[in-house]
Amino acid sequence: MPGLFDRLDKEIKDSQKDGGISPLDIAKLPPSLRKIMRVMLRELQLTYPRICEVMDAMPEQDRLTHAELDEALAALSEQFWLIRIGEKEKAIYKVNLRRRAGSTLMAGIWSSLDEKLKGNPPSKPK
């Protein structure tokens, strides 16, 4: 029977599959959220109090109020651009980067390439 950690891990992995943010999406965010995203990319995850610290250290014109910040974090989490673990003050946030999709070329091309690389000529089309 899976334990709590396994269930949480599965929940995070499932939500990661559902989407995520691309660096170009990050570029389009307001300056304060962009800054938080950059710090989160580097520190991998941030606690809510740490996010507030980062926000409070920003220039006044870029700073969001705590209510605006909460709203922004909720919106980003809803889009799966952030993954939230826990609630309110105890929440931990992680950036969820969008996976680069594999090539949409027919799978047959890759198996042919693999065969060639192994030294086996690809089978002839019927």
Next chain:
Amino acid sequence: MAGKIVSIHSFRGGTGKSNTTANLASQVAMTGKRVGVVDTDIQSPGIHVLFGLDEHKMGKTLNDYLHGKASIREVGYSVGDNKVEGEGRSQLAGKNLFLFPSSIKGKEISQILHEGVDFNKLNEGLQTAITEFNLDYLFIDTHPGLNEETLLSIATSDILIIILRPDNQDLQGTAVTVDVARSLDVPNLFLMVNKALPKYDFAEIKKDIEEQFQAIVTSVLPLSFDMAENASRDLFSLRYPDHEWSKALKNIVPHILNAK
């Protein structure tokens, strides 16, 4: 945040990006800093050649890490602890320089192209490499052009060095990259001009490009037949420290060390 991430990028191929990355990382390691070099050019890896690492010596790779078959600790190859050929490269003995190579096996490259890349895992690997190897600087050798791996490395970098040739195609592409870097708030953006014909006035090239992009041009490096003749067999700036190319390259080091 501990170590700094230095991304080396060029909009077009053939600008000398991997050579510049390997030489710059080595020069920074020679100052006593702990340095890592990650080859995120997964589809056309090559920087390992400059450090004398061939397919037979290559152990775990970034591909293994991305597929969950190895930890980032297992991927890091200590250049300073391994005996390598080459008058230049051998000067790195005992230095703290770690290479995180990408696989050069066709099957593994095709697998990544086919399956895509988990950027959460890639980013985690970059940040973990810094902490696990206690790095002062992590250099990222990117694929040319603006693909998603490159954008991620730009988004997470403290220092971005864009290499360009004095060529109109390069200039136009660089303009796009500079715009993207600025919109991602990269704290330190530098340009480096490579392969400038020696008959040009380098001071004028520097001034023109700085005016055009409103960014610092750290150095203008000449097109060099000596460099071409070296053919990635050795680390040129260590082997020929008094060569014009090497001297110009070494001018970039203080920009990296002094960046905030």
